[in-house]
Structures are given as structure tokens and as C-alpha cells.
Amino acid sequence: VPVNYVAAIRDIEFALWQQLAIETNLLTQVAYEHLDVVTVNDALKRTRDFALDVLGPLYQSSDREGAELLPDGKIRLPQGFEEAWRLYKDGGWAGLSIPQSEGGLGFPYVVSTAIQEMLYGANPAFMTLSGFCVPLYFLLKKYGRAELQAAICPSLATLDWTACLCMTEPDAGSDVGAIATRARPLNDDRYAITGTKHFISAGSHDLAANIVYVVLARIEGAPTGTAGLSCFLVPRYRIESEESGADNHVRCLRLENKMGMKGCPTAQMGFGEHGESFGYLLGEKPHRGLLQLRSMMNQARITTGVFALGMASSAYLLSASYAAQRVQGTNQRMAFSVSAPRVRIVEHADVRRMLLEMKCTVEGCRALLYKMAYYGSFIPAADAVEHPDSPPWRRRLLIELLTPVLKAYLSDQAWRISELAIQVHGGFGYLIDGLVEQYARDVKVLSIWEGTNYLQAADLLRDKLGFGKRLTQLDVLERQILDELADAMLPEFADLQQQLVTALARLRETLGNEWEWVRKGRVDVVLLHATRVLRMFAHVLLGWVLLEAACTAARARSSCAEGQELITFYEGKLLSVRFFFSHLMPMVELDASVIAHAETSLVDASTDRLIEGMLP
Numbered sequence: 001v002p003v004n005y006v007a008a009i010r011d012i013e014f015a016l017w018q019q020l021a022i023e024t025n026l027l028t029q030v031a032y033e034h035l036d037v038v039t040v041n042d043a044l045k046r047t048r049d050f051a052l053d054v055l056g057p058l059y060q061s062s063d064r065e066g067a068e069l070l071p072d073g074k075i076r077l078p079q080g081f082e083e084a085w086r087l088y089k090d091g092g093w094a095g096l097s098i099p100q101s102e103g104g105l106g107f108p109y110v111v112s113t114a115i116q117e118m119l120y121g122a123n124p125a126f127m128t129l130s131g132f133c134v135p136l137y138f139l140l141k142k143y144g145r146a147e148l149q150a151a152i153c154p155s156l157a158t159l160d161w162t163a164c165l166c167m168t169e170p171d172a173g174s175d176v177g178a179i180a181t182r183a184r185p186l187n188d189d190r191y192a193i194t195g196t197k198h199f200i201s202a203g204s205h206d207l208a209a210n211i212v213y214v215v216l217a218r219i220e221g222a223p224t225g226t227a228g229l230s231c232f233l234v235p236r237y238r239i240e241s242e243e244s245g246a247d248n249h250v251r252c253l254r255l256e257n258k259m260g261m262k263g264c265p266t267a268q269m270g271f272g273e274h275g276e277s278f279g280y281l282l283g284e285k286p287h288r289g290l291l292q293l294r295s296m297m298n299q300a301r302i303t304t305g306v307f308a309l310g311m312a313s314s315a316y317l318l319s320a321s322y323a324a325q326r327v328q329g330t331n332q333r334m335a336f337s338v339s340a341p342r343v344r345i346v347e348h349a350d351v352r353r354m355l356l357e358m359k360c361t362v363e364g365c366r367a368l369l370y371k372m373a374y375y376g377s378f379i380p381a382a383d384a385v386e387h388p389d390s391p392p393w394r395r396r397l398l399i400e401l402l403t404p405v406l407k408a409y410l411s412d413q414a415w416r417i418s419e420l421a422i423q424v425h426g427g428f429g430y431l432i433d434g435l436v437e438q439y440a441r442d443v444k445v446l447s448i449w450e451g452t453n454y455l456q457a458a459d460l461l462r463d464k465l466g467f468g469k470r471l472t473q474l475d476v477l478e479r480q481i482l483d484e485l486a487d488a489m490l491p492e493f494a495d496l497q498q499q500l501v502t503a504l505a506r507l508r509e510t511l512g513n514e515w516e517w518v519r520k521g522r523v524d525v526v527l528l529h530a531t532r533v534l535r536m537f538a539h540v541l542l543g544w545v546l547l548e549a550a551c552t553a554a555r556a557r558s559s560c561a562e563g564q565e566l567i568t569f570y571e572g573k574l575l576s577v578r579f580f581f582s583h584l585m586p587m588v589e590l591d592a593s594v595i596a597h598a599e600t601s602l603v604d605a606s607t608d609r610l611i612e613g614m615l616p
């Protein structure tokens with residue numbers, strides 16, 4: 001049985017080379033002409049080796065050791081992180097998606113997503129240390145003044161400096177508009193930042209020569225609420241030439257004691273308490289903070305999905321491998337025979353049920369995440385090549401629509417799959433000597449950070465779908481699904497295609513009904529349904545990409561010579577798809593009927609009823 005991370009390299013290759021056919025569809029684009037099959041495969045294999053040999057072995061030990069704030073204010077990271085950081089930095093992984101013209105490797109987004117899946121899957125606490133470097137790089141390229149870009153971007157691309165996002169405060173979590181951190185204009189172009197942020201991932205460490213804090217704060221006199229927030233870049237050490245390297249008075253006040261992700265220092269950070277913390281306004285105009293951070297937040301939401309997928313995939317593979325070795329019970333088809341042979345637990349129907357739920361969910365989530373990243377990969381190429389069939393606006397719109405679904409559904413599934421992994425391992429899964437209990441502790445945060453999963457559901461239903469009033473985005477998605485399937489479909493899957501079309505119709509009908517609730521003045525009822533609507537959406541999307549995968553796998557299977565090793569892989573994919581459509585897709589119907597039933601007592605009841613008689 002494997003002792004640490006397991007990479008799903010075969011399925012990753014299937015998704016890239018077969019389902020998305022990136023060799024012909026993507027690597028032929030002008031933006032990627034410096035790449036070919038060999039360079040991409042080398043990068044995948046090099047990443048898998050780094051994940052297996054360097055990051056995976058530190059997964060459990062870094063959890064046991066954790067990070068610690070020392071009396072002198074320095075942070076002690078888990079053993080091995082410093083060396084792993086040096087190898088990661090020298091390996092150039094940070095520059096994967098940075099264009100070649102700017103010194104990066106210029107890989108398509110879909111390939112860097114596959115690479116990130118393995119890195120996050122092997123050691124998410126380590127990966128979180130560099131999590132905001134590339135997103136800040138692109139944020140600065142989009143909004144930053146030229147001198148700020150020149151001062152910061154090159155060091156982020158090489159990981160000489162790192163970055164953190166500082167939004168959350170003790171009284172401002174989901175309610176970002178309550179942020180109290182202040183920014184006082186100075187006589188030059190700088191601001192003095194004062195306030196406390198908590199739960200800041202990788203908030204303090206000495207791996208990098210400097211840390212750039214992306215701080216949301218309110219300029220004195222600015223409006224209240226989100227409209228008055230501005231975005232500042234606050235370096236840990238000053239960056240102007242005359243005082244370069246001087247202390248900028250950013251302090252780590254304490255490290256949070258967390259249930260998981262213990263190797264990553266999650267910090268409470270104080271700005272401007274013991275001297276002035278200088279910050280630079282992002283862009284030319286104030287009060288644009290939230291708008292500016294949108295693209296970076298969306299990127300972070302997708303990375304949350306990547307992290308979720310990496311861990312869920314490994315949890316599945318560890319469980320499958322355990323179930324293939326653990327012997328318990330006898331052959332169920334010979335239930336009444338005393339001579340029934342003892343079997344491995346993978347033979348039992350209920351263990352297969354768990355493994356197949358994990359397998360089809362992981363494969364569906366991977367196919368969906370990569371599909372989104374595949375659309376994103378055309379965005380740099382769009383200037384060079386025109387796609388009349390699928391113009392850039394259409395791809396952007398699909399990415400926007402998919403982002404909250406990927407964040408929320410993949411993170412919920414990572415938690416579900418970790419739980420199933422514990423169940424498959426039985427009592428051994430509950431022991432801390434195994435890995436899977438740590439998976440559950442580590443992935444739980446994914447449904448909380450980067451906007452809780454409820455906020456994702458509300459974003460989908462309210463902001464993307466206009467509470468069901470504007471279904472243009474759904475129209476575009478539906479057209480994309482039907483167009484792509486028309487090219488891929490095989491007659492043997494006509495029953496599944498029909499099921500998908502019915503599910504799409506149920507989703508459309510449900511959304512139409514939501515708008516009726518809004519017209520009756522009952523937005524609260526619509527928001528009560530938001531989480532179910534997101535799940536309906538996710539199941540429809542998974543149905544789509546899994547059906548596409550089934551067609552790809554069936555074609556590949558039919559061209560395999562008998563006895564070829566890959567046959568079982570393709571047949572396993574067909575098994576996943578059939579399981580998804582028979583066991584999980586029916587949830588769309590369930591969610592639609594719960595919503596249609598419109599039980600409103602939950603929102604109508606007085607708050608006392610939830611609490612009275614329950615609390616001592």
C-alpha cells in the first residue's frame with residue numbers, strides 16, 4: 001500500500017491528450033509554438049517525480065511538526081521545507097504560466113493546472129507558501145503602475161519574494177464591507193496602513209527575502225461598505241532605493257492553531273502598530289479595491305479546486321490500493337456456502353460503491369476543471385488566432401460561470417471523498433498513523449476560505465444567473481454542451497445523453513421558478529435554494545464532461561489490440577460514467593423536487609425556534 005501521495009498520471013494524460021486533444025487543438029496555437037508533446041510530457045513527469053520524492057514524504061511529518069512562532073518573532077517551518085523550497089524555486093515551477101516573453105515557461109493554463117494538481121495533492125501546506133505569488137504577478141501586470149511592476153514582478157516570478165492576500169479581519173470575514181484597516185495618505189504616493197488582519201495564509205516566514213502583503217483597507221474619509229475599499233501593496237521590508245530592506249513594521253502577532261494545514265503558518269498580522277507600515281495604492285484611483293481583486297480572487301478560487309482535486313484523487317487511489325489488499329469476509333455470491341473463499345474487500349459490493357463514487361467524482365471533477373482551464377488556455381492565444389466557432393467572449397463567460405461551481409463543488413467533494421477514504425480504510429482510516437485522516441483535516445478549509453461555499457452558490461445564482469431572470473449564460477453553456485457533444489457522441493451512450501438533456505431542462509425550469517420567488521419579494525427563499533442549485537449545476541456539468549470522456553474512452557478502447565494494458569483503464573472509465581449516471585445524476589431530480597416543493601418554514605420561523613430549548 002502506498003505510504004504517501006499517489007499521482008493519477010494516467011488519467012491526467014487521458015484528460016489532456018485524449019479528451020481535450022491538446023496536441024492538435026492547443027499546441028498548434030501561435031502562443032504555444034515553443035512547446036510540443038515531449039516538453040509537456042517531460043514537465044508532467046518531472047512534476048510527478050518532485051511530488052512523489054520531495055513533497056509527498058514531507059506531508060505527514062510537516063503536519064506532526066507544524067509551524068511555530070518563536071519568541072524572537074521568527075517562524076520555524078517544518079523540517080525539510082527549506083530544502084524543498086530551494087528545489088521548487090530552482091525547478092522554475094513558479095514561472096510555468098508566465099509568458100515566455102517575460103521570462104516564464106509560457107505553458108497553457110490547462111497544463112499548468114495539471115502540474116499544480118500534483119503539487120497541491122502531494123503537499124498543500126507547502127504549496128500554499130507560494131500560492132499568491134503568480135496571482136499577484138498578474139494582478140500587478142493588469143493594474144500596477146510601471147515602477148511597482150518593475151520593483152515587484154521579477155522577484156515574484158522567481159520566488160525570491162512571496163505574496164499574501166490580507167482581507168479577513170476578526171469582525172470582517174464573509175462581510176468584507178466591514179473591514180476596518182485604515183490607510184492614511186502621506187505626502188508622497190504612499191499611505192500609512194494601520195490595522196489587524198487574521199487567518200493570513202503563509203503570513204510570515206523567512207523563505208523569501210521579502211513578502212508583499214495585498215491589503216484591503218479604507219482610505220480616511222472613504223465611503224463605508226465595500227465601495228470604500230482600496231487595495232494596497234505593503235512590503236514586509238521597504239522597497240524604495242534609499243531605504244531598501246528597512247523594516248516596514250509589519251508584524252506576525254500570532255499563529256492560528258488549526259485542525260489541518262499545520263505546516264503552513266496561518267498568521268494574525270499587525271500593520272503600523274510599532275512604526276509606519278508604508279503601502280502603495282494599486283492602480284491610479286482609490287476605492288477600486290474589490291473590483292481589482294476580482295480576477296485574483298477568481299484565480300484563488302480555481303486554485304482551491306485544484307488543491308481539492310489533487311487531494312481527492314490521491315485519497316481515492318490510496319483507498320483503491322488498500323481495498324485491493326485488505327482481506328475480510330467471503331465472496332458475497334457464495335453467501336450461504338461454508339466453503340466460500342475469503343476475499344479482498346474490493347470484491348464487496350458496498351466497498352465498490354464507495355470506490356466508484358470516489359472514482360467517478362474525481363474523474364468528473366478533473367475533466368471539468370481541465371475543461372475550464374482549456375478554455376482559459378485560448379485567452380493568450382486569442383489575439384493571434386480567430387475562432388469563429390468559439391469566440392473569446394464565450395470562453396470568458398463560461399469560465400466566469402464555472403468558477404464558483406469549481407470552487408464550491410470540488411471542495412465539498414474533497415471533504416466527501418476524504419470521508420469515504422476513511423470509511424474504506426475502516427478502523428485503520430481513523431488512526432493518525434494513516435494518511436487519510438489528515439486528508440480530511442487538510443481539505444476542510446477549502447469550503448471556508450476564498451469565500452465560503454454558500455457565497456459561491458449565491459454568486460452563481462444572484463450575480464451570474466440574475467436569480468433566474470437572465471438565462472443568457474445558461475443559454476451559452478447549453479449551446480456549448482450540445483455543440484461539443486454533437487461532435488463527440490457515440491450511439492451507445494444515447495440513453496445517457498437523454499438523461500443529461502432532461503437534467504438540463506430541470507435546471508432551466510428550476511431557475512425560472514426562482515425568479516418567480518423574487519417577484520413575490522422572497523429573495524430569502526431563493527437564497528435558501530442556492531446551495532442546491534449549485535449542486536444541480538455541478539451534476540449537469542459533470543454529466544457532460546463524463547459523457548464526453550466515455551465517448552473518448554470507448555473510441556480508444558475499440559482501437560486497442562486485445563491484451564493491451566490500457567484496455568482496463570478505458571473500461572474503468574466507462575464503469576465510472578455508468579455509475580455517475582445511475583447513482584449521482586438522479587440527485588438533480590431530487591434537488592429540483594425539493595426546491596419545487598418550496599418548503600419555506602425554515603426561513604419563516606422565528607430565530608428562537610432554532611435556539612430556544614436547545615441551549616442550556
Ligand SMILES: Cc1cc2nc3c(=O)[nH]c(=O)nc-3n(C[C@H](O)[C@H](O)[C@H](O)COP(=O)(O)OP(=O)(O)OC[C@H]3O[C@@H](n4cnc5c(N)ncnc54)[C@H](O)[C@@H]3O)c2cc1C
Pocket residue numbers: 164165166167168172173174175198199200201202258261266445448449450451452453454455
Ligand atoms: C486556514 C485558513 C486560511 C485562510 N487564509 C486567508 C488568507 O490568506 N487571507 C485572508 O484574507 N483570509 C484567509 N482566511 C479567512 C477566510 O477567508 C475566512 O475564514 C472566510 O472568508 C470566512 O469568514 P469567517 O471565518 O469570518 O466566517 P463568517 O463570515 O463568520 O461565516 C460563518 C458562517 O456564516 C455564513 N455566512 C456569513 N455571512 C453570510 C451571509 N451573508 N449569508 C449567508 N450565510 C453567511 C458563512 O457561509 C459561514 O458558514 C483563511 C481562513 C482559514 C481557516
